[in-house]
Amino acid sequence: MSILVYIETPGGKIKKSGFEAMYYGAKTAELLKTTCIGLIIGESDDAPQLGKYGAGSVIQVPYKGDFDAQIFTDIIYKTASVKNCHVVVLSHTADGKCLSGRISVKMECGIVSAACGLPEMKSHLCVPKMVFSGKAKAWYNILTEKGVISISGNSIQPQIIGQDVTPEISNIEIPASKIKVVSRKTVDGIVPLPEAELVVSAGRGMKGPENWGIVEDLAQSLGATTACSRPVADTGWRPHHEHVGQTGVAIKPNLYIAIGISGAIQHLAGVNNSKTIVVINKDPEAPFFKAADYGIVGDLFEVVPRLTTAIQKFKQGH
Amino acid sequence: MDILVCISKTPDTTSRVSFKSGDTEYNSDGISFILNPYDEWYALVRALEIAETHQGKVTVVHAGDQSSDIVIRKALAIGAEEAIRIDINPKDPFETAFQIASQVRSGNYRFILTGKETIDYNGAVMGSILAEMLDAPFIANITRLDMTGPDAYEITREIEGGEEVCVLNGFFVASAAKGLAEQRIPNMKGIMMSKSKPLQVVPAVPFNNVVSVEKFTLPEAKKGVTMISPENMEELVRLLHEEAKVI
Secondary structure (H helix, E strand, O other): OEEEEEEOOHHHOOOHHHHHHHHHHHHHHHHOOOEEEEEEEOOOOOHHHHHHHOOOEEEEEOOOOOOOHHHHHHHHHHHHHHOOEEEEEEEOOHHHHHHHHHHHHHHOOEEEEEEOOOOEEOOOEEEEEEEOOOOEEEEEEEOOOOEEEEEOOOOOOOOOOOOOOOOEEOOOOOOOOOEEEEEEEEOOOOOOHHHOOEEEEEOHHHOOHHHOHHHHHHHHHHOOEEEEOHHHHHOOOOOHHHEEOOOOEOOOOOEEEEEOOOOOHHHHHHHOOOOEEEEEEOOOOOHHHHHOOEEEEOOHHHHHHHHHHHHHHHHHHO | OEEEEEOOEEEOOOOOOOEEOOOOEEOOOOOOEEEOHHHHHHHHHHHHHHHHHOOOEEEEEEEOOHHHHHHHHHHHHHOOOEEEEEOOOOOOHHHHHHHHHHHHOOOOEEEEEEEOOOOOOOOOOHHHHHHHHOOOOEEEEEEEEEEEEOOEEEEEEEEOOEEEEEEEEOOOEEEEOOOOOOOOOOOHHHHHHHOOOOEEEEOOOOOOOOEEEEEEEOOOOOOOOEEOOOOOHHHHHHHHHHOOOOO
């Protein structure tokens, strides 16, 4: 038996979440004393790099169409069967959410989705994940011989543990598609929120969309991705894809700076797994301070530019 | 035109979280349950909008015991015409999908919607498991769903940092994210009517669980907030670098 890791290649590139999945698969293989195979569907020059993050071998399926969960499931399942893989690992991304459950049905096995850390071997393979919107952690036993694990972004820091490998081109049969993608739009040049390590987020305390310049300046000084609270997205001050919280995107960056956000429980549910939280608010009673690591009570229109200057000075010195 | 919406119940967002039976089971004593927001606000409402435009009917399906009837009645009050309750408390999403699939096969639904995830176990996999069991396309986290022909649909889904639009024909399963519809509050007429709408209780089919909970743990309490003078942002930068080690 072996472990198969499906790696996404949006625009032909492997993103951080892909290397995280590869490294996670390699560490799981280590635990199970077996080998680990990386699988890429489509064109990508990055494929050999998977070896660095622990792939013993890499399989590349020449596929030119758009993402189709049924086709990709079929390819992943057939590859797992041919290569005698008992565990499939993938990222808990937009595409991963369309795939992971399907693969578990094909493999007739247990699945743990949105895993937050490496598995342990108890009576069964036991996988941790956050539940109750970050308020608790659950360890799930996979009771079947085979298993599927999808991992949340920023759950593991990928390390270089191997060398480039030459991908093997697969000649697996590819079924016909039932759906057709007509357009795909992404914001260029910005790390998407689920993958961002540094996030600067702002809320109603900003008073209006015309004031966002200071938030963007701070984000730029850090190389951070911008986010916002629900009321800000709902009133159209900021685009919906920036909304973090229970109904928006759930994130766990290393640093989350919350500016003028009071910290309603629904907002916290989407950000409370951030490693470090900084809260800037003029109201010392804002509930967000209870969840913060560092707090600043003050006028954000003065504090934020001051922080930006301090960051710029720090960056010049490092 | 029949549409099926899978609904789940979850503890209210503000509920305390604690466990029992040696930390292997959620302690629901004294907890009030609600309809899972993604199922209620987005999946159900968009299904109702489409049914209203195309003279269709929305059925809701739920796997749970009798204590779920109150949230099922709420879905009926919002506008679903009938409900099916599969009489079992599923232990994992695979089991939920398995039970629902057995019901779907006896219906004649044009498509199935559910929420993008439940706010308790945050699995986000029931829909894709169900779709595979039914050999249907599945689109996760959709923010727009339009009928463009008698059996043709245009769907927008969230992707990292953007969105993707796809078209398809025929039966599919999709999970609903924010933006798909606006929340509807049940009115008095809806609440009165919901009491007489059919709520069919069906027995579960035998199923062997594929995962089990080893244990639940609560996160360690935060060490507390360090307050920093608004005049001294250099100090914050120093702490972020030296103490938190995030920059």
